Amino acid sequence: MKAAAIDLGSSFVKAALLDMDHGCVRELEKRTSPPRKEYQDKLLFEVPAMDYVEIIRELLERWSRQYPDLECLLLSTQMHGFVYDPEGEGSCPAGDSRRSPVYISWQDMRCLHRRDQEDTYLSWLQKRFSRKDMEDCGVYIKPSLGMCNLVTLLEENPDLPGDGTLYTLGSYVISRLTGRNICHITNAACWGLVDVRNGCWSARMVEAAGLAGITLPELAPADDTLCGIYRVNGCEIRVYPDYGDQQIAVLGSMAGDGDGLVNIATAAQVSRISRTFVPGNYEVRPYFEGKYLNTVSNMPSGRGLDVLVKFLLESTQLLDGRKMTIGDFWKTVEKQFVYDPKGLQVDMSFYATPDKLDGGEILGITQNNLDINTLFSAAFRNMADTYRKHLEGLPGEGAMEQVVCSGGVSWKRPELVAMIGTVMGKPCRRSPLDDEALAGLYRMALLCGGICSSLEDRKDRILKDNRPQGPERLQ
Numbered sequence: 351m352k353a354a355a356i357d358l359g360s361s362f363v364k365a366a367l368l369d370m371d372h373g374c375v376r377e378l379e380k381r382t383s384p385p386r387k388e389y390q391d392k393l394l395f396e397v398p399a400m401d402y403v404e405i406i407r408e409l410l411e412r413w414s415r416q417y418p419d420l421e422c423l424l425l426s427t428q429m430h431g432f433v434y435d436p437e438g439e440g441s442c443p444a445g446d447s448r449r450s451p452v453y454i455s456w457q458d459m460r461c462l463h464r465r466d467q468e469d470t471y472l473s474w475l476q477k478r479f480s481r482k483d484m485e486d487c488g489v490y491i492k493p494s495l496g497m498c499n500l501v502t503l504l505e506e507n508p509d510l511p512g513d514g515t516l517y518t519l520g521s522y523v524i525s526r527l528t529g530r531n532i533c534h535i536t537n538a539a540c541w542g543l544v545d546v547r548n549g550c551w552s553a554r555m556v557e558a559a560g561l562a563g564i565t566l567p568e569l570a571p572a573d574d575t576l577c578g579i580y581r582v583n584g585c586e587i588r589v590y591p592d593y594g595d596q597q598i599a600v601l602g603s604m605a606g607d608g609d610g611l612v613n614i615a616t617a618a619q620v621s622r623i624s625r626t627f628v629p630g631n632y633e634v635r636p637y638f639e640g641k642y643l644n645t646v647s648n649m650p651s652g653r654g655l656d657v658l659v660k661f662l663l664e665s666t667q668l669l670d671g672r673k674m675t676i677g678d679f680w681k682t683v684e685k686q687f688v689y690d691p692k693g694l695q696v697d698m699s700f701y702a703t704p705d706k707l708d709g710g711e712i713l714g715i716t717q718n719n720l721d722i723n724t725l726f727s728a729a730f731r732n733m734a735d736t737y738r739k740h741l742e743g744l745p746g747e748g749a750m751e752q753v754v755c756s757g758g759v760s761w762k763r764p765e766l767v768a769m770i771g772t773v774m775g776k777p778c779r780r781s782p783l784d785d786e787a788l789a790g791l792y793r794m795a796l797l798c799g800g801i802c803s804s805l806e807d808r809k810d811r812i813l814k815d816n817r818p819q820g821p822e823r824l825q
Contacts, residue, residue: 351799352376352420354410354587355791358402358427358519359383359595360457360616361758365409366788367417370799374814375788377413381405387452395458399433400450402519403526407582414583422588422798423527423580424791425520426598429540430456432496433522434503434564436514453519454499456540456617459702461498463506471502479542479558481631487555488539488546488627488634492648493702496541497559504560513563520592521567528578528589532568535636536594544569546636547627573638573805574798590798595787596621596645597637601805602790603756603781604812607747611643612737612770615757618651620737622746632744638794638805646740650698650733652759654710657700658729662722680762683722687765691728692719698732730766734773741774752777756786782812789813 356365360383367377384401387394406423414420435451454460461471469477475498476491484490491498504512517525521533538544538551543559543566545552550569556562570577570591580587599613600621611621621643627634628644635643659676666672674682699710712725741750753774755767761784771778783789792813796802802811 351422352413352417353422353424353792353795353799354413354420355424355788355795356406356409356426357595357598357787357791358425358523359787360428360455363402363405364785364788366791367413367420368788368792368795368813370795370801372814373792373811376417378788379409386455391460393459393462395455396452397455398450399453399517399519399522400526402453403523406523406527410580410587411582414585414587418583418585420585420587422590422795424590424795424798425523425592426595426787426791427518427520427537427592428456429537429594429596430494430496431458431519432500432541433517433519434500434514435517436511451522453522454503456494456496458499459493460506461493461495461502462702462707463502465505471505472498475501479555484542484555485629486545486547487542487552488544488629488636488642489542490633491542494648497543497555497561500541500561501559512560513565515565516561517567518592524577524589524592527580530568530578531565532570532575532577532591534570534573534591534593536597536638537592538567538569539636540594544636546634546642549636573794588798590794593791593794594635596635597643598790598794599756599786600643600790601638601793602783602786602788603754604789604809605754605756608749608751610741610744610746610750610753610774610776612649612741612753612755612760613757614649614651614733614755614759614763614766616652617647618649618757618759619645619647620649620741620744621645622741622744622750624746628745630745632740644744644746646744648701648703649740650729650736652757654698654700654733655726655729655759655763658696658725683726684765687723687726689727689730689765689769690723691731692716692724694719694724694728696725696728696732698729698736726765730763730769731773733766734769737770738773750776752779754778755780 351370353368365379369376387396465471481490518533518537525531577589607623624642633645637643693714695713697710699706
């Protein structure tokens with residue numbers, strides 16, 4: 351049996367053809383995620399939703415011709431964003447391309463627009479919904495929360511019908527393949543409209559947010575719910591729910607209940623797994639098999655490091671015309687990097703968070719301590735200190751014995767992982783594979799395919815890459 355495992359990430363779409371009989375990768379492709387639409391308003395981050403659908407259709411059409419035993423599709427997707435179709439009727443028929451709504455990404459910050467002289471939409475919503483009000487939702491009002499940008503979208507566009515259909519990115523893809531608008535709770539909960547404690551939509555929050563006229567996705571009742579069948583080239587491909595990329599990365603990292611978790615990619619979070627719903631000054635996100643991820647999001651991440659790198663690259667190009675990619679920059683830096691901040695401090699809060707909307711800063715500059723080595727030494731230290739501060743405040747199952755790092759940045763920046771271990775004073779490891787999303791989707795495919803009875807069953811079965819050596823190997 352073969353399974354298509356596709357991760358719709360913020361920076362890349364990664365797809366693997368998994369051989370479930372042998373536990374290995376047969377095909378692996380990585381392409382840049384569809385680009386955002388260009389607007390003068392840089393707070394907007396919209397992507398044509400059909401661009402993601404076409405990528406998946408093309409992959410399934412090609413792989414089904416080559417592998418007639420392709421039987422299932424599993425998706426993980428970036429969270430918090432949404433697709434709103436004002437003309438939708440609860441699902442989009444498979445193959446119907448007449449409408450083309452946009453995916454409003456988690457990177458969209460339109461809720462920072464001013465609503466009136468006193469408030470932005472974000473601050474207005476923060477006044478309306480306290481943390482106590484949203485306790486059962488497991489989240490709170492913040493710039494990337496789907497509800498904030500959806501409310502802003504509808505308020506700023508009064509001619510836009512308020513009785514359309516709402517999709518997660520994954521449920522939009524599923525609806526185009528199967529005609530069914532259904533999503534996994536890990537992707538729905540990050541809108542702020544789900545009662546996470548009880549595993550259902552929060553009618554109270556939906557009503558209070560003024561969204562009662564909208565058709566919401568169906569919540570999959572189980573992790574391995576069959577959402578529908580996609581037929582192509584004689585294959586009947588079973589389609590399973592869209593899983594949140596953070597949860598899938600944790601699953602693929604093979605983390606245990608007692609571990610501290612640091613996921614560092616374009617965005618970053620710190621988490622601990624819990625078997626009980628315990629609200630606090632953090633998010634309680636649904637995990638798998640009835641567990642929860644106590645999480646602090648908006649942590650300093652890859653996109654924050656990119657702010658520093660892009661400044662340096664643009665300066666170099668302006669001065670002498672030389673062009674260098676971000677990848678080439680890091681290859682050069684890592685050859686000479688030695689941790690030594692020399693008193694320099696960097697606050698990596700370059701992107702707005704609920705607690706800090708006015709940006710980050712570089713402090714302690716003297717006449718002889720501002721260079722590339724000290725800059726990134728200080729940046730890594732600030733990131734590690736921030737992770738430690740928030741991890742130590744998260745409840746989990748027992749004492750935290752080790753830290754597990756996942757996400758693309760943790761694999762590209764071993765200097766940062768070493769710093770996390772030093773600051774935490776605990777063993778710090780990375781995942782068994784350098785692509786936790788595909789490793790996690792493989793674990794989920796074992797469950798959906800009936801090969802394992804639970805996600806805890808046969809944890810010795812770890813995804814292998816048996817293809818010839820090449821640039822896209824997992825390990």
